[in-house]
Amino acid sequence: MTDQDKKGFVPGLLKGMGTTARAMTRHAHTQEYPDVSPQLPPRSRGVIALEESNCTSCMLCARECPDWCIYIDSHKETVPPTTEGGRERKENVLDRFAIDFSLCMYCGICIEVCPFDALFWSPEFEYAETDIRDLLHEKDRLGQWMATVPAPPALDQGAPVDQPEPTESAPSEPQPAQAPDEDPAP
Amino acid sequence: MSTFGEVVLRSLCVLIAFLVLPLLVGQTEHKLMAHMQGRLGPMYAGGFHGWAQLVADGVKFTQKEDIVPLAADKPVFRLAPALGIVSYLLALAVIPFGPHLVAAGITGSLLWVLAVGAIGTVGTLMAGWSSGNKYALIGGLRSAAQLVSYEVPLILAAASFAMAAGSFSLVSIAHAWTPWWLLWQLPGAIVFLVAGTAELQRPPFDMPVADSELVMGPWTEYTGLRFALFLLAEYAGIVVVSLVLAVLYLGGWTGPFDHQIGPFWVLLKGFFFAVIILWMRMSWPRLREDQLQRVAWLGLVPLALLQIVLTAAGVVLTT
Amino acid sequence: MTTYDIFFSILGVLCAASGLAAVTTRHLMHAALWLTVCLATLAGCYLVLGAELVALVQLLVYVGAIVVLVLFALMLTRAPIGRSHDHDTPLLQRAVALVIAGSAAVLLGAVLITGVRDGTVQVHGGSTNALARMLFTSWVWPFELLSLLLLIALVGALAMSRSLVPARATRRTGEDS
The missing domain is CATH 1.20.5 (Single alpha-helices involved in coiled-coils or other helix-helix interfaces)
Known part of the structure; x- marks a missing residue:
């Protein structure tokens, strides 16, 4: 506290005390997690849910998975022709679909590549286990997560809504996206 | 026999105050610091806002292994925490909570507090040297330098209060107190508060235990209960400094209805100073070693001498 | 034999013993720490004799400041843990010191014993008030x-x-x- 630093010394100290006092009057930022569940955004990457009826056992997700944590077993079944004299069709039947969440790195590539919308992100995250082997979720457990998947986000304002059929929207969507991609290429 | 019983009762009261008040200050520090940093602090132990956090900490400390390093000077290492604790326990015994409510009524009680406080510093030095650890040794050196420097303004400020009251007894000083001491003794109170905080090695004067460079200073090698004793001594030190300052500068039990709730006023005023000591910790960065000495010798000592001149002039003019 | 006598005897023996330990120990820091004990027990002796101010000032100045300075200086220069022979004094010096200390003790004892041969002596002036009066008058x-x-x-x-x-x-x- 000599004369030359007295100018900034005491006001600086008082300012520091004022800052902490002001912080005390404001509400704390603490997340009281187990008591108050967090308000996660709907597209949080919590757990991967499986819509089993959409899955065709195409294995794309299992192949693209960077750490190979998706296990798929399936067999082919012959479906009798629907019309008289028609040809028999073969169809994949899913026997096992499992994701090992002890390996999963939550990259979401499986969900991106799924051509039939069978995999979804769910914001649920409370599935810690005491045994690491219990983190292997089989298809019934993956199916249970479907109930927690939030509704798809609303379309942006001004987005074209010229596709009336909701079931066809998925395969038709990539086409307008592809068109601008291919245009500048040639 | 009745006097013996009274001595036991008084000692027990001091012991209970010694065990409860530091925990109160510690819990206040937990919560105050948390809220000043936008956090909530302990919320679980004990149920309501984590009131039993420090009790839980104490239980945890007792369960830990008591390690004495191989390179340590074992008897000194073991004895060191006891000195700090005992010194503040003895200091707490003479603090008056009312005109007749003193555990040990000795006439030179202000001097007693300063004298036994000095024993605690020897404990810190013993801890620093006997650990056989260079961080602890450097911490001990720093605390020795700091304690010697800040002892001077602390004693000068205390001398000013004693001069103003014409007595070394805390009870007489509180009796002699008048509201205009608030202005007259203000520099002395500031010096006492700052030097007292520095004597306790509390932030911003925690260069001896600077955790980023010295791990934990003289306490580096301590574990379990012995470490807890050092922590308890630190918080007991805050209690002693705050209560002494409350008696010296704010008139102790003086206040509305002081015949009925005198001890309450002492505790309230002491709590006020304890909060200021905690608040300083949360607001200010740590002083560097040279700044520390500069504040003591160029800031506090002249201010304390000025206060003594002021007090002497006041005493001469009014009597 | 009153309680004061008992306390005084205990503190006196402790004081003398710790003083002896301070000069005979081979641990450098232990010597300083024994000195602390010696000075603190001496303060206790003053307290038992009724000289409260002297006792507290003894504690404050010697234990609080001087011993801390001694410890500081030792830690700053050389304070090995364990026995050390670096600072041993020559045998002759020790003998001279012993003779001087012994003769001083004998002299003091002789003076005291001859001085108070006929029983107890009433001493006034140990209290804070009396001390202050003497200090600022005569x-x-x-x-x-x-x-x-x-x-x-x-x-x-x-x-x-x-x-x-x-x-x-x-x-x-x-x-x-």
Whole structure:
């Protein structure tokens, strides 16, 4: 506290005390997690849910998975022709679909590549286990997560809504996206 | 026999105050610091806002292994925490909570507090040297330098209060107190508060235990209960400094209805100073070693001498 | 034999024993710590004799400041843990010290024993009030002289430590040029 630093010394100290006092009057930022569940955004990457009826056992997700944590077993079944004299069709039947969440790195590539919308992100995250082997979720457990998947986000304002059929929207969507991609290429 | 019983009762009261008040200050520090940093602090132990956090900490400390390093000077290492604790326990015994409510009524009680406080510093030095650890040794050196420097303004400020009251007894000083001491003794109170905080090695004067460079200073090698004793001594030190300052500068039990709730006023005023000591910790960065000495010798000592001149002039003019 | 006598005897024995330990121990820091015990028990002796102010000032100045300074100096220079023979004094010096200490003790004891041969002596003036009265009336000039001496020592120490700094600085600049 000599004369030359007295100018900034005491006001600086008082300012520091004022800052902490002001912080005390404001509400704390603490997340009281187990008591108050967090308000996660709907597209949080919590757990991967499986819509089993959409899955065709195409294995794309299992192949693209960077750490190979998706296990798929399936067999082919012959479906009798629907019309008289028609040809028999073969169809994949899913026997096992499992994701090992002890390996999963939550990259979401499986969900991106799924051509039939069978995999979804769910914001649920409370599935810690005491045994690491219990983190292997089989298809019934993956199916249970479907109930927690939030509704798809609303379309942006001004987005074209010229596709009336909701079931066809998925395969038709990539086409307008592809068109601008291919245009500048040639 | 009745006097013996009274001595036991008084000692027990001091012991209970010694065990409860530091925990109160510690819990206040937990919560105050948390809220000043936008956090909530302990919320679980004990149920309501984590009131039993420090009790839980104490239980945890007792369960830990008591390690004495191989390179340590074992008897000194073991004895060191006891000195700090005992010194503040003895200091707490003479603090008056009312005109007749003193555990040990000795006439030179202000001097007693300063004298036994000095024993605690020897404990810190013993801890620093006997650990056989260079961080602890450097911490001990720093605390020795700091304690010697800040002892001077602390004693000068205390001398000013004693001069103003014409007595070394805390009870007489509180009796002699008048509201205009608030202005007259203000520099002395500031010096006492700052030097007292520095004597306790509390932030911003925690260069001896600077955790980023010295791990934990003289306490580096301590574990379990012995470490807890050092922590308890630190918080007991805050209690002693705050209560002494409350008696010296704010008139102790003086206040509305002081015949009925005198001890309450002492505790309230002491709590006020304890909060200021905690608040300083949360607001200010740590002083560097040279700044520390500069504040003591160029800031506090002249201010304390000025206060003594002021007090002497006041005493001469009014009597 | 009153309680005071018992306490005084205990503290006196402790004081003498710790003083002896301070000069005989081979642990350098232990010597300083034994000195602390010695000074603290001496303060206890003063307290038992009724000289409260002297006891507390003894504690404050010797234990709080001087021993801390001694410990500081030891830690700053050399304070090995365990026994050390680096600072042992020669045998002759020890013998001389023993003789001087012994003769001083005998002299003091003789004076005290001859002085109070006929029983107890009432001593007044140990209390804070009496001490203050004596210090500021009959002994005020020695007291002031002593404080002046200390002030001179303080200023002298400051001057010595200050004058060294520019001297070193000029030497360094001289080497540079």
